[in-house]
Amino acid sequence: MFNIVLYEPEIPQNTGNIARLCACTGSRLYLVGKLGFSLSSKYTKRAGLDYWDSVDIQKVDTIEELIEANKNANFYYLTTKSKKLYTEIKFKQGDFLVFGPETRGLPNEYVTRPNAITIPMKEGQRSLNLSNSVAIVIYEAIRQNGL
DSSP: OOEEEEESOOOHHHHHHHHHHHHHHTOEEEEESOOSSOTTOHHHHHHHGGGGGGOOEEEESOHHHHHHHTTTSOEEEEOTTOOSBGGGSOOOTTOEEEEOOTTTOSOHHHHTSTTEEBOOOOTTOOOOOHHHHHHHHHHHHHHHTTO
16 A cells, blocks of 8 residues: 655645545545645545545645654655656555645655655646646556555
């Protein structure tokens, strides 16, 4: 099992898609900080379809609280500001994959850490869609672990 962490997600459809992805991959979903929508939003529910009962969702106030509660785990921070590719990481079950909000990404204090990683894209483009980014990285972690 892997852990998907969404820091202050803003778009309900992305969170719904990611919840569905977590249900299908057996990943736990952590929602951190202030959400830009209600989990009862019709858009969130529609995007997650009938998978919501299959998702282990945890609400946490801060990333630091999550790190403190999981001291022995690896945390990887996804950002466009890193040069280290996600494919250079040897993921292990139990790792935490942390993604920032759609419009601004993770705070600088996380994207400057040594375990900040990126998904390559064509120069000059701002970013990939959040739910696509989560899918890319979680399936690489699954592939590496033969799951």
